Amino acid sequence: MTTAAAIDLRSDTVTRPDERMRAAMAAAEVGDDVLDHDPTMRELEETVAERVGVDAALWVPSGSMGNLIALMIHLRRGDRFLAPRGAHVLGAELGTAAWLAGGMPDPLAAKPTPQELSAAIGGKGPYYTMRTSLLVLENTHNGAGGAVTQPDDHAKLVAVAKEAGLTVHLDGARLWNAAVALGLPPAALTVGADSVQVCLSKGLGAPVGSLVGGSVEFVAEARRVRKMLGGGIRQGGVLAAAGLVALSRIDDLAQDHANARALAEGLTEFGWQVDPPETNIVLAGVPDVEFALAGLARVGVLGTPMSGKVRFVTHRDVSAEQIRDALTRIHAVH
Numbered sequence: 001m002t003t004a005a006a007i008d009l010r011s012d013t014v015t016r017p018d019e020r021m022r023a024a025m026a027a028a029e030v031g032d033d034v035l036d037h038d039p040t041m042r043e044l045e046e047t048v049a050e051r052v053g054v055d056a057a058l059w060v061p062s063g064s065m066g067n068l069i070a071l072m073i074h075l076r077r078g079d080r081f082l083a084p085r086g087a088h089v090l091g092a093e094l095g096t097a098a099w100l101a102g103g104m105p106d107p108l109a110a111k112p113t114p115q116e117l118s119a120a121i122g123g124k125g126p127y128y129t130m131r132t133s134l135l136v137l138e139n140t141h142n143g144a145g146g147a148v149t150q151p152d153d154h155a156k157l158v159a160v161a162k163e164a165g166l167t168v169h170l171d172g173a174r175l176w177n178a179a180v181a182l183g184l185p186p187a188a189l190t191v192g193a194d195s196v197q198v199c200l201s202k203g204l205g206a207p208v209g210s211l212v213g214g215s216v217e218f219v220a221e222a223r224r225v226r227k228m229l230g231g232g233i234r235q236g237g238v239l240a241a242a243g244l245v246a247l248s249r250i251d252d253l254a255q256d257h258a259n260a261r262a263l264a265e266g267l268t269e270f271g272w273q274v275d276p277p278e279t280n281i282v283l284a285g286v287p288d289v290e291f292a293l294a295g296l297a298r299v300g301v302l303g304t305p306m307s308g309k310v311r312f313v314t315h316r317d318v319s320a321e322q323i324r325d326a327l328t329r330i331h332a333v334h
């Protein structure tokens with residue numbers, strides 16, 4: 001069966017900068033961000049810090065680098081850190097948490113309770129006990145199908161971590177999606193975190209860029225570590241300008257969420273095992289993931305394997321009409 005253009009639901013990272021974004025990039029005011037500061041970078045960093053509820057923020061080329069910088073600052077070599085099972089820092093960053101930040105990863109439940117977290121942290125123990133110094137949270141939780149953590153659940157986990165003397169890093173690659181799903185400002189979901197990472201290159205559609213934020217001292221150190229990792233860039237305003245346009249599109253994510261629900265409902269009608277999506281990620285259980293993905297690709301519907309399931313991610317470059325089209329195509333082969 002031959003098809004029209006593929007409907008690309010592999011990730012919200014496939015979103016392309018549109019004309020308005022490219023025009024903003026072309027017109028950006030720039031300076032040397034390594035020497036002193038690029039004015040558009042500064043504007044983006046200040047805007048994101050305010051949105052996310054931290055004192056300061058630093059632009060980084062990728063979410064992985066943002067997470068890594070935070071881990072490098074929070075961890076000493078050999079420190080144990082905790083993160084929900086399936087977290088990006090555990091399984092999707094090539095082991096850099098251990099390789100470069102020196103951390104000993106220990107997975108929690110995908111959605112840990114405060115009691116489970118407390119038990120995992122454990123008591124202080126004698127001097128030869130491994131030191132547990134960091135909790136990493138992820139909101140939304142990508143591997144758990146874009147699951148949202150409510151602010152009171154977040155607060156309880158942070159309280160347990162703080163009580164035990166841990167620092168908290170929040171991987172908020174899709175914090176915007178969580179905020180839109182809950183109808184809350186992003187800053188309501190970061191309370192108590194020592195550092196936060198947010199992506200502009202996912203559903204918000206920027207070609208590149210994340211920010212890592214926290215206290216002024218944290219960001220000063222993060223700037224040094226970014227330079228160590230080769231992430232210091234010169235006239236970054238060209239990229240920051242795309243980020244500012246991306247930030248103006250947070251409300252549009254509601255459409256992606258509606259599209260994800262429509263996709264999940266359609267697949268459920270076809271008899272697929274699908275949990276109702278909380279945001280823009282649909283995880284579908286199938287008997288054979290690779291076989292299912294190959295069949296889908298033949299009709300021009302692209303997904304990826306994740307958590308032993310087929311993952312579809314809705315995004316701004318796929319319309320509600322294309323979701324209906326995708327369902328028609330899937331129905332034809334299923």
Ligand SMILES: *Cc1c(COP(=O)(O)O)cnc(C)c1O
Pocket residue numbers: 061062063064065067088089138140142171173174199201202210
């Ligand atoms: C995409 C993503 C990141 C960072 O990804 P990059 O590709 O490095 O920008 C981090 N955490 C989560 C949960 C993500 O989905």
